[in-house]
Amino acid sequence: MLNPAAVFKCLSDETRTRATLLITREGELCVCELVCALEDSQPKISRHLAQLRACGLLLDRRQGQWVYYRINPELPEWVRTVLDTTLAANSAWLEANTARLHAMGDRPLNTATCC
Template sequence: MISPPEVFKSLADETRARATLLIASLGELCVCELMCALDDNQPKISRHLAQLRSCGLLLDRRQGQWVYYRLNPDLPAWVKEMLQVILQANGPWLTDNSRRLQNMNDRPIRASACC
């Protein structure tokens, strides 16, 4: 079970907060999509995603060459509700990230998640 300090520590970093909120908003994103949306390099994005996965906020799945991240469906209700409140109250904070993602060329095509 994830504790409040773990959640807040994980989301205290801007890159991790933006990645988590984009994933919460869109359901699932791959590393390359997050690289584009966050305008950052693969090692940095992957390092942040690994931390979010290790604390239990995110789960990943591999599809060919792509690794997709999604919110852990077993998160406590308070975490899911908090993320939705943050999204609703701070949409403009993610506008540039969302715009970059929408304009991304050659986005990977998802097969349905296995779980």
């Protein structure tokens, strides 16, 4: 069960917070999209995503060799509110990440080459 200490501990790392907020906004992102948006290595991004999944904030699904992440729909409403409010109030903080993500172009077609 998620409690405030567990949620905030899980989000205490900047990479995990940025990834979570990008996923909150986009609905679902592939590891390769997060690598591009966050300008970090695939192993580092995957490690952070595994931590977010372990604490219950994210769910993943495999599609071939790719792994996609989304916000856990079973999150308590207060957690969704924290994520949505934080996202709405901090678009400038995510501006560069969002620009890199959107610069990938037609991302569904890029997944074959980016992962």
